[in-house]
Amino acid sequence: xxxxxxxRLSAFWRWLPFPEMTVLVLALFIIxxxxxFSNFPMYSNISDEADVVYVTNQNDEPLAMKAxxxxxxxxxxxxxxxxxxxxxxxxGRPSEEATPEELAQAGKTMLDMLVSRLEKxxxxxxxxxxxxxxxxxxxxxxxxxxxxxxxxxxVTL
Numbered sequence: 001x002x003x004x005x006x007x008r009l010s011a012f013w014r015w016l017p018f019p020e021m022t023v024l025v026l027a028l029f030i031i032x033x034x035x036x037f038s039n040f041p042m043y044s045n046i047s048d049e050a051d052v053v054y055v056t057n058q059n060d061e062p063l064a065m066k067a068x069x070x071x072x073x074x075x076x077x078x079x080x081x082x083x084x085x086x087x088x089x090x091x092g093r094p095s096e097e098a099t100p101e102e103l104a105q106a107g108k109t110m111l112d113m114l115v116s117r118l119e120k121x122x123x124x125x126x127x128x129x130x131x132x133x134x135x136x137x138x139x140x141x142x143x144x145x146x147x148x149x150x151x152x153x154x155v156t157l
Contacts, residue, residue, distance in 0.1 A: 048138060050136070051136040051137070052073060052134070053077045054135070055132055055133070057124065057127045057131070063127075063130070068122055068123065069114045076114065079113070080107070080134070081095060083105075083109045084098055084102065084103065084106040087106060088102060103152055107132045107152025108132075110152075111130065111132040114130075114132070115155055115157075123157070128156060128157055129154055129155065133149045133150065133152065134150050
């Protein structure tokens with residue numbers, strides 16, 4: 001490089017109000033949306049479906065999971081999805097394509113795990129069974145609709 005070009009670049013660098021920020025912006029512009037330079041990679045594609053898992057008694061009345069099992073419905077959903085992936089991924093299928101048998105097996109595993117953590121004094125009187133359900137909600141042009149709840153497992157207390 002010629003001394004004149006170097007002195008001009010040096011002067012330009014000193015003239016920039018935030019030279020490090022400029023370099024960072026240019027680098028991120030070139031890198032684009034690539035992990036780990038993404039702010040929110042988990043939100044890169046938001047699905048129009050969402051599902052929840054919950055536990056009911058024998059009369060299908062929802063029970064408070066935090067009080068009964070010391071875990072939330074969101075944590076139970078993550079554990080359920082992990083169990084489902086263990087069943088579907090060895091065959092190379094995504095968990096969204098799980099068979100009813102695989103869903104039931106993952107549900108049974110989850111309910112057994114939850115029952116092992118059951119806080120007996122908190123169980124509502126008259127509860128003789130626990131059921132593990134999954135319900136899917138879908139956003140569409142007509143608003144939010146939901147599919148019927150799918151009972152995946154049941155255990156007698």
